Amino acid sequence: MVCKGICERLRAYKPSARLGRYAAGQRRCQICEVFLKWPSLSCPCCGHKLRMSPRNMKLKGILKAGLAQPNQTIAGK
Ligand SMILES: [Zn+2]
Ligand SMILES: [Zn+2]
Numbered sequence: 001m002v003c004k005g006i007c008e009r010l011r012a013y014k015p016s017a018r019l020g021r022y023a024a025g026q027r028r029c030q031i032c033e034v035f036l037k038w039p040s041l042s043c044p045c046c047g048h049k050l051r052m053s054p055r056n057m058k059l060k061g062i063l064k065a066g067l068a069q070p071n072q073t074i075a076g077k
Helices: 057-065
Strands: 027-029 034-036
Touching: none
Parallel strands: none
Antiparallel strands: 027 034
16 A cells, blocks of 8 residues: 555645534545545545544554554554
């Protein structure tokens, strides 16, 4: 999973309203490190799964599991 630079064209700018980015329909790609205005579940640039919510329940699991299995949820593949 590599950033190809496609995300630069789809980069979402900060909402003018006091909405959060996720509330405005923006999604975060952790690989490209950008917020995208994109309807799909995966990044059009690198193909990584996009994060749609700031409240990541899986994150809790990661913290719970500690560093025993760091690849399971974070890397995905
Ligand atoms: Zn990218
Ligand atoms: Zn990406």
